[in-house]
Amino acid sequence: MKKSLLFVMPSLASGGGERSLVNLLSQMDYSQYEVDLFLFNHEGLFMEYVPKEVTILPIPESYQLFAQPLGPSVWSFLMQGRLPLAYSRLMFSLKNRYSRNLSTREQYNWRYISSSIDLLQKKYDTAIGFLEKTSTYFCVEKVQAGRKIGWVHIDYDELGMDPDFDIVYFEQLDHIVTVSEECAAILKKRFPSQQHKVNVIHNIVSPAVIHHMAEENRSDVYNRKEDELIILTVGRLHPQKGYELAIEACKILVGQGYNVRWHVIGEGAERARLTELIKVNRLENHFILLGLKSNPYPYIKQADLYVQTSRFEGKSIAIDEAKILKKPIVITRFSTAADQIREGLEGLIVDMQASSVAQGIEKLFRDRGLQRKMADQLAQARLGTEDEIYQLYSLLQGEVS
Structure with a gap:
């Protein structure tokens, strides 16, 4: 059975x-x-x-009503005579509005959500x-x-x-x-x-699936121009991912004369802030928020470098996928970074500063021998899990x- x-x-x-x-x-x-x-x-x-x-x-059904915007949700519960749920929905909204820490907000809001299930x-x-x-x-x-x-x-x-x-x-x-x-x-x-x-x-992660999906789109997904350095990051637009470091690193590289286009696959609450930061730094043609892609693998495969500027991670699937596609990798020194790549063999781990990120990218991009060494290491590694x-x-x- x-x-x-x-x-x-x-x-x-x-x-x-x-x-x-x-x-x-x-x-x-x-x-x-x-x-x-x-x-x-x-x-x-x-x-x-x-x-x-x-x-x-x-x-x-009760959670569907709870998940509606505040006004319609509270009104529906009041019309049904479900006063405790109307109160819980109101408190949920107030706590969301005034609680700054996203994680504790989700923890303590469970008491209100749970009443609807x-x-x-x-x-x-x-x-x-x-x-x-x-x-x-x-x-x-x-x-x-x-x-x-x-x-x-x-x-x-x-x-x-x-x-x-x-x-x-x-x-x-x-x-x-x-x-x-x-x-x-x-x-x-x-x-x-x-x-x-x-x-x-x-x-x-399955190398066979990833390689197959990476070949589904063989056209130039970036419309690459001559002498461009194409960088990719995959991850939701969240403070955890440290995108302001990436934007500042991109600015440094552009200032040094590199023809950089840094693309980000992901979506999230930080889009508006990051868009403004890109605009302020005049990087609209160099740092591009692509949004969500159901198949990110052609983008990973066709990029020159994969870069992750996270402040912290558990185990990033995107980094594992970049390894499977044998991409040169630069990541910041978050607490679990050493669990993700072997420093100097599979990629570079750099300090959590924009200047260090830019230096790591420059080093890896300029040293073709180091890139080949890392690709060889990744080709020999057992990466399927x-x-x-x-x-x-x-x-x-x-x-x-």
Whole structure:
């Protein structure tokens, strides 16, 4: 008899966690597992990549009303005589307006969101909150399951969350999964009473799939001009990604006479601020926000360099994908950088300063021998992580205590 699984995720809009889930679902053995997926939002870039074997659960009617703009949402609840939900929706809006820390805002807003969602009626063998915060809270409070797993995709300490809030939920999980050894060490240090639950399962990436998708568009996606240096970054437009460092580094390179075009694939709340920063620095022709791309791989393949200026990461899937496509890589020295590339062999790790980023780019671009050395190292490396699915199966079957 198949085991029943539920994955919980806010959406499949864009981002590393979302791509990681789609990759994992593509590797599942559906002869052994019956898989449901709960999403708070059914729109998103990766919805089309959900395997047909996965059942996407409907969004509860009360949460659909809660997710509407403030006025219509409160009015609907008042008309239905659901005063507690009207109050929760109002408080949710007020907390969002006046809370500055995005992470603690999401943590403490769960108390208002949860009032709009009833306990799921179906019982599962295992429920998995596949992203930190809301997905895990939902998994703990709203799902009946024999085993519960929470996933943390990031350096926990860098998120600025309140661990006193999370410990209540972590204590009710059977396993806490994270994506790198460094992230695991941070969790164990932050939550010593839960360290026996922490397991590492690396993000699943498939070289065969990536190479295939990279060849789907063989035309020049950049409309490259002669003597241009094409740089690519992939990631949501969020303060975590340090795009102001990238913009300043681009300005330095242009000032040094390099014909740079730096492209960014991703979307997010920072678009307006970054657009203004690009304009102020007169880089409209040199730093381009491309928005979302369902298939970023032709862009990675055709770029000269892949650069990531993140302030912190868990395990960046985009960097792993750039490695698979044997791109020269420059990344900043975030806490898990050494988990991502071997310094000097697979790429350069530079200080978190615009001048250092620019120097790293210049060094790698000018030194063709170093580029070839790194490409050779990446060609010999075993970069596929499809076998990580067996780590998950061990947790699902209770083989890991």
